[in-house]
Amino acid sequence: MNEENIELPKALTAKKDEDFSKWYNQVLVVSDILDKRFNVKGCFVWRNYGYEIMLNIKKIWDKMFKEQGYQEMYFPLLVPLEYASMNDKWWNSFKDQAFYVKGLNEKKHNYILRPTGEPAIYPMFSLWIRSYRDLPLRVYETVSSFRYETKHTRPLIRDREITVWHEIHTAHATMEESKAEIKNHMRMWDKLWKDLCLVPFKVNKPKEECFPGSVGAVEYYSIMPSGKIMENGSCNNLGQAYAKKFNIKFKKPDGTEDYAWMTCTGNGGRLLAAVISVHGDDHGLVLPPKIAPYQVVIVPIFNNKTKSKVMKVVDSLFNDLKSKGIRVFVDDSDESLGSKLYNWEIKGVPVRLEIGNREVEKGEVTLFRRDLREKTSVKIEDLNVEKVLKEIEEELLSRAQKIFKEKIVEAKNIDELKEVLKDKKVAKVHWCGSTECSEKFKEIEDGVELFGTDIEEESEGKCVICGKKTKTIGYVANTY
RNA sequence: GGGGCUGUAGGGUAGCUUGGUUCAUCCUUUCUGGUUUGGGACCAGACGACCCCGGUUCGAAUCCGGGCAGCCCCA
Numbered sequence: 441m442n443e444e445n446i447e448l449p450k451a452l453t454a455k456k457d458e459d460f461s462k463w464y465n466q467v468l469v470v471s472d473i474l475d476k477r478f479n480v481k482g483c484f485v486w487r488n489y490g491y492e493i494m495l496n497i498k499k500i501w502d503k504m505f506k507e508q509g510y511q512e513m514y515f516p517l518l519v520p521l522e523y524a525s526m527n528d529k530w531w532n533s534f535k536d537q538a539f540y541v542k543g544l545n546e547k548k549h550n551y552i553l554r555p556t557g558e559p560a561i562y563p564m565f566s567l568w569i570r571s572y573r574d575l576p577l578r579v580y581e582t583v584s585s586f587r588y589e590t591k592h593t594r595p596l597i598r599d600r601e602i603t604v605w606h607e608i609h610t611a612h613a614t615m616e617e618s619k620a621e622i623k624n625h626m627r628m629w630d631k632l633w634k635d636l637c638l639v640p641f642k643v644n645k646p647k648e649e650c651f652p653g654s655v656g657a658v659e660y661y662s663i664m665p666s667g668k669i670m671e672n673g674s675c676n677n678l679g680q681a682y683a684k685k686f687n688i689k690f691k692k693p694d695g696t697e698d699y700a701w702m703t704c705t706g707n708g709g710r711l712l713a714a715v716i717s718v719h720g721d722d723h724g725l726v727l728p729p730k731i732a733p734y735q736v737v738i739v740p741i742f743n744n745k746t747k748s749k750v751m752k753v754v755d756s757l758f759n760d761l762k763s764k765g766i767r768v769f770v771d772d773s774d775e776s777l778g779s780k781l782y783n784w785e786i787k788g789v790p791v792r793l794e795i796g797n798r799e800v801e802k803g804e805v806t807l808f809r810r811d812l813r814e815k816t817s818v819k820i821e822d823l824n825v826e827k828v829l830k831e832i833e834e835e836l837l838s839r840a841q842k843i844f845k846e847k848i849v850e851a852k853n854i855d856e857l858k859e860v861l862k863d864k865k866v867a868k869v870h871w872c873g874s875t876e877c878s879e880k881f882k883e884i885e886d887g888v889e890l891f892g893t894d895i896e897e898e899s900e901g902k903c904v905i906c907g908k909k910t911k912t913i914g915y916v917a918n919t920y
Numbered sequence: 921g922g923g924g925c926u927g928u929a930g931g932g933u934a935g936c937u938u939g940g941u942u943c944a945u946c947c948u949u950u951c952u953g954g955u956u957u958g959g960g961a962c963c964a965g966a967c968g969a970c971c972c973c974g975g976u977u978c979g980a981a982u983c984c985g986g987g988c989a990g991c992c993c994c995a
Contacts (some may be wrong), residue, residue: 451960453932458925461992477930479971479989591921592991690965741958778959785959796958885995886921 452786455722460660460666467716468595470788471725482593482600483497484580489733489787491803494604496731498582500635501606504628510580510608515560517583523559527685530558537588539600553586557607557704562686565611569700571691572613576621577700580608582666585708589705596713597670597920607706611688618677618701622658625675625705629660636715637728637836638662643915645674646878651704659892660707661912662714663847663917669862669891670920672714673707697705718840719811725788726810728836729829736761736768736825737789741796753800757793757820764827785810790832791825811835848915853904854884857916861888870901871914877905887918 452470454462467472473490485495506510518541525531534556540549561579569577585602593599608625612618626642633640636800641661650657651674660673683689683699691697719726729735738758742750754770761768771780784792794806794815804817811832851857851867860867861884871877871890881890894913903910 465991475991481989742955774957776957776959776961778957778961780959782960794958800957883995887994 449878452722452724456665456720460664460717463720463722464717465595466719467720467724473712473716473725474595476595480600482598484588484595484599485708486603490712492733493715493727493731493740494709496733497632497636498604498606500632500730501628502582504631505608506582508624508628510578512581513579514581514583515554515557515564517554517560517586519554519560520551521549523563524552526559526563527653527682529681530685533652537590539586539588547802554583555585555587557581557583557585557609558682558686561609562688565609565700566686566688569611569688569690572652572693575613575690576610576617577702578608578610580606582606584897594920596709599709599882602708605706605708607704609702609704611683611700611702613692613698615701616820617680618679618703621703622675622677622705623704626658627710629673629675629705629707632711633660634832634837635728635730636711637833637840638711638714638718639670639840640672640835641844641848641915642895645892646890648875648878651676651678651683651824653678655681658895661891662710662718663866664714664717664741664920665843665846666918667861667866668918668920669866670710670714672710673705673728675705676703678702678704694849717845719836720788723813726767726836727788727790729790729832732767732788732790734767734769734789735829736766736791736793737784738768738770738793738795739777739784740770740772741777746797746800750797750800752793753820754795757795757805757823761825765827766829785813791828798801811839851904851916857904858884861885861916861918866915866917869904869914869916870899870910870913872903872906872908872910874903874906877903880905881916884916885918888916889919890916891919 444799452463452466454466456463468476468490472487473493474484474486476484478485502512525540538555539553541551541553542549549552565577568574583605585605587600587602589598589600591598609731610618610621612621637916641663643661645657645659647656655677656906657674657676659671660668662672663669680699680701682702688700688702689697701722714724715728715731719728740750740754751772758768758770771784773780781792788810790810792808792810794808799805803820805820805823806815807818807823807828808857809828809832848866848868849860849863851860851869857867857869858886871893878890881888892915894915897913898911899913900909900911902908
């Protein structure tokens with residue numbers, strides 16, 4: 441039997457560094473995250489394990505949003521065309537990628553499936569907001585968004601149905617309030633990203649790339665191992681533009697009327713795509729403890745003679761961990777030991793505890809850390825799983841920080857810029873800020889763009905395209 | 921946006937060039953029974969497939985057209 445030529449169904453054969461795309465596609469399947477054999481382009485089925493991870497991420501944002509006083513609501517997916525066309529700028533950029541819907545007896549397509557929340561939510565804001573006393577209005581919902589993507593779709597990265605997508609929409613009486621609101625969004629995202637052991641790449645979005653009609657946006661990006669960057673949540677300052685289009689007005693204390701100042705932000709499955717891509721390795725998923733369906737899996741090892749003795753220790757350990765609020769599972773199934781170990785490794789369980797006769801006799805457990813792929817023996821009385829989980833988080837975060845730093849490289853001219861891109865990295869350049877020059881970046885290679893400018897740093901330099909003096913620092917990379 | 925490739929059991933594949941003894945090869949999964957259990961167990965047996973629509977032909981997994989789906993590449 442020639443083993444090299446056989447692709448085992450449950451095995452991960454692709455190497456992350458050699459063929460990221462293939463690796464990514466395999467991981468999604470072998471670790472039971474999703475099944476893409478659903479015959480609609482850009483749609484997939486969440487499998488229980490993957491969905492549980494996603495819902496654990498959702499739990500983090502639900503908790504955060506509620507603590508911060510956002511009201512959870514739900515708006516219909518079907519949006520009447522008349523709502524959709526209220527903001528012409530928005531509509532122009534989405535009408536070519538909308539799904540049009542009609543009932544069997546209707547002559548026209550009177551509805552679209554929502555590509556974003558604005559046309560569903562803002563007509564209602566217009567009804568609800570009459571007075572400054574109704575402000576601020578801060579709502580969120582978790583829904584699907586639909587986009588008729590004509591390009592290559594990729595599960596969790598570019599889908600036609602964007603699932604488990606949340607979005608916050610707010611309306612305020614003053615610009616200052618709306619700016620503070622955006623700061624709050626960013627604080628929440630920073631915390632969420634930290635819980636996922638990820639490092640966001642935050643940039644100011646170039647004006648022309650911003651949400652149609654908005655004032656500006658801070659975009660969160662993930663740097664993927666392929667060197668491409670992926671939009672991963674933007675904080676949009678909508679100013680009064682949307683309020684004007686949707687007629688969202690309020691009476692001020694002095695009796696005059698004004699339009700509301702609005703913001704929105706949102707994200708979804710791309711957070712999981714980043715988790716998988718950044719932390720995963722050639723042995724499968726590596727899950728941050730906060731979102732792992734099981735933080736600990738106990739694998740008992742026994743034969744008929746030692747079973748009761750081993751299981752006694754396993755049971756008491758299980759109850760102990762459970763009482764501490766740790767998500768723990770005992771795998772006492774009939775599968776062979778090796779197959780269990782591979783399975784939990786591919787699923788990225790942070791900590792595995794092996795307990796057999798050997799351990800029981802010595803009063804120990806064998807502890808396996810998924811991030812390091814190392815086994816150590818620990819006395820049961822010294823076992824501190826919470827501490828280990830914390831260490832795993834720190835390790836994952838510091839790795840992500842390291843990757844982040846390595847991936848950003850300064851380029852002083854076009855040739856250097858091309859080298860950086862070739863090296864699958866992100867180029868840090870000076871940019872004069874003009875649209876003409878930003879268009880030139882796109883000509884370097886398809887998919888390449890200047891995706892943002894530094895939100896803090898400024899320095900003297902010359903635009904790498906036109907040579908004009910500038911202080912603005914921009915970032916150029918391949919994008920998903 | 922442009923170009924290319926692919927579609928055969930649950931998964932991975934052989935066969936396609938040159939249409940016909942292959943009512944489709946092999947591995948794996950699944951199921952049944954038994955033996956096992958410290959890193960993907962073993963033995964025996966069983967189930968399971970030519971993406972859809974149309975065309976060419978005596979005959980199509982194989983050739984042609986369209987659809988659907990997936991994948992890759994590109995200053």
